[in-house]
Amino acid sequence: MPKRDYKQFCPTARALNVVGERWTLLIVRDLLIAPRRYSDLRRSLTGMASNLLAVRLTEMEDADLVVKKHIEEPSPRDVYALTDRGRALEPVLLELARFGFPLLGMPTDEQPMMAERVPLGLRAMMHEPELPAGRLVIRFALDEGDQLVTIAAQRPRGQRLLPTERVTVAAVEDHDRPESDVVVRGSMAGLLWIREGIIDLDAANEQGLLSLEGSEDALTALRFLYRLDAPAA
Amino acid sequence: MPKRDYKQFCPTARALNVVGERWTLLIVRDLLIAPRRYSDLRRSLTGMASNLLAVRLTEMEDADLVVKKHIEEPSPRDVYALTDRGRALEPVLLELARFGFPLLGMPTDEQPMMAERVPLGLRAMMHEPELPAGRLVIRFALDEGDQLVTIAAQRPRGQRLLPTERVTVAAVEDHDRPESDVVVRGSMAGLLWIREGIIDLDAANEQGLLSLEGSEDALTALRFLYRLDAPAA
DNA sequence: CCGCATCCGTTTCGATACTG
DNA sequence: CAGTATCGAAACGGATGCGG
Numbered sequence: 001m002p003k004r005d006y007k008q009f010c011p012t013a014r015a016l017n018v019v020g021e022r023w024t025l026l027i028v029r030d031l032l033i034a035p036r037r038y039s040d041l042r043r044s045l046t047g048m049a050s051n052l053l054a055v056r057l058t059e060m061e062d063a064d065l066v067v068k069k070h071i072e073e074p075s076p077r078d079v080y081a082l083t084d085r086g087r088a089l090e091p092v093l094l095e096l097a098r099f100g101f102p103l104l105g106m107p108t109d110e111q112p113m114m115a116e117r118v119p120l121g122l123r124a125m126m127h128e129p130e131l132p133a134g135r136l137v138i139r140f141a142l143d144e145g146d147q148l149v150t151i152a153a154q155r156p157r158g159q160r161l162l163p164t165e166r167v168t169v170a171a172v173e174d175h176d177r178p179e180s181d182v183v184v185r186g187s188m189a190g191l192l193w194i195r196e197g198i199i200d201l202d203a204a205n206e207q208g209l210l211s212l213e214g215s216e217d218a219l220t221a222l223r224f225l226y227r228l229d230a231p232a233a
Numbered sequence: 234m235p236k237r238d239y240k241q242f243c244p245t246a247r248a249l250n251v252v253g254e255r256w257t258l259l260i261v262r263d264l265l266i267a268p269r270r271y272s273d274l275r276r277s278l279t280g281m282a283s284n285l286l287a288v289r290l291t292e293m294e295d296a297d298l299v300v301k302k303h304i305e306e307p308s309p310r311d312v313y314a315l316t317d318r319g320r321a322l323e324p325v326l327l328e329l330a331r332f333g334f335p336l337l338g339m340p341t342d343e344q345p346m347m348a349e350r351v352p353l354g355l356r357a358m359m360h361e362p363e364l365p366a367g368r369l370v371i372r373f374a375l376d377e378g379d380q381l382v383t384i385a386a387q388r389p390r391g392q393r394l395l396p397t398e399r400v401t402v403a404a405v406e407d408h409d410r411p412e413s414d415v416v417v418r419g420s421m422a423g424l425l426w427i428r429e430g431i432i433d434l435d436a437a438n439e440q441g442l443l444s445l446e447g448s449e450d451a452l453t454a455l456r457f458l459y460r461l462d463a464p465a466a
Numbered sequence: 467c468c469g470c471a472t473c474c475g476t477t478t479c480g481a482t483a484c485t486g
Numbered sequence: 487c488a489g490t491a492t493c494g495a496a497a498c499g500g501a502t503g504c505g506g
Binding site for chain 2: 004007008009010011012013014015016017018019020022025026029047064085088089091092093094095096097098099100101102103104107110111112113114117121124176210214
């Protein structure tokens with residue numbers, strides 16, 4: 001089996017030997033949200049040949065990016081989950097997403113916004129290095145077509161920004177929903193329109209595209225984190 | 234011309250539409266160090282077909298990652314240089330390199346350490362988020378086979394770590410070499426051996442693989458930034 | 467249905483040879 | 487030096503089949 005390989009002594013080349021093939025990083029992207037089964041991945045990876053998904057998954061198992069495991073809850077089935085090494089690709093995916101935002105444009109009928117892509121998109125849109133001090137819990141209730149995505153972005157309490165207390169974005173179940181300093185209602189597209197400068201926050205609010213609720217301080221922090229203020233013309 | 238394209242409304246997928254093909258990110262890696270001409274790239278990208286390099290470069294020009302320009306200094310020739318959008322890939326390359334380090338192993342005869350890869354490698358090896366306070370100028374004088382690579386890693390003076398004052402690693406010309414707090418002599422392989430835990434800093438020093446010179450504080454900071462202390466067993 | 471495997475036409479890649 | 491041209495090999499995309 002002659003697998004293609006960059007024959008260079010270089011960490012980037014070594015990384016691309018493992019994740020450089022077509023679809024591999026998009027599989028990681030999906031598994032970063034949650035473990036998924038084969039057919040979930042198939043649905044998400046439109047345009048990928050079914051056999052190719054099977055090939056990639058075994059390659060990724062060989063490269064120790066992914067494990068296939070059997071779970072009983074909520075119903076018995078096999079799922080693919082990231083290993084520690086696979087999760088180590090999260091920073092790569094976030095930086096790729098940041099690079100890709102200016103190329104994104106707006107959703108269309110053929111390429112609609114999908115609810116599964118909201119969590120990673122929110123993380124990538126947030127500008128972590130310039131976090132304001134203090135604790136901030138944001139709750140996003142975004143209506144994506146048929147699905148309501150509820151997510152909490154939380155910066156843990158703490159004086160200094162340690163690497164382990166990075167902001168996290170996670171789905172929130174109803175029963176353990178944290179107290180929120182800000183609630184964002186609307187849609188991902190609304191956030192994108194504002195970021196692109198197509199409309200500003202007030203206009204979006206008036207048109208019902210995006211509404212923010214919370215204390216003045218928390219709203220300021222949110223606008224800062226997500227760049228929701230009108231860019232200087 | 235049916236170009237392959239992930240048909241998804243997703244910033245990561247959009248990014249991979251532009252940089253996901255084979256060799257593209259390795260070209261960016263090389264151009265991040267300095268503009269290069271066609272034949273420089275050919276030498277660096279061993280194993281790449283020459284026609285494919287030409288194809289990639291025009292694709293990358295179309296995608297506004299690269300521009301071809303004519304320069305007169307030091308001698309008249311055409312070079313390829315990154316655009317702003319191309320340089321925006323630097324964080325992606327750094328994260329990929331960080332992911333790839335554990336897969337790197339040690340240089341061999343077929344895959345030797347190349348001097349051109351030292352600067353990006355040093356940046357990726359450095360652990361930026363945990364920078365100690367204060368100013369620190371490190372000078373690396375690394376002997377890679379036939380070439381002596383001299384580089385300065387400098388953290389600008391300043392109280393807080395602002396995103397614009399990230400640590401930079403740049404080649405240092407003799408005439409504008411800054412004062413250094415630490416001088417590291419040896420080779421990249423020496424650094425890697427220490428990081429892999431194969432030998433410790435003292436042993437490397439005794440065997441002439443790596444030597445550090447500088448004040449006690451600066452040495453402590455350096456060992457911290459580059460993880461040169463023996464990992465807890 | 468779910469989780470693949472097989473087949474086949476098309477696209478991309480790698481190696482080498484060749485040109486202005 | 488800076489690319490083109492050519493061609494066989496590998497990878498990909500799409501459809502279809504098939505056992506559990």
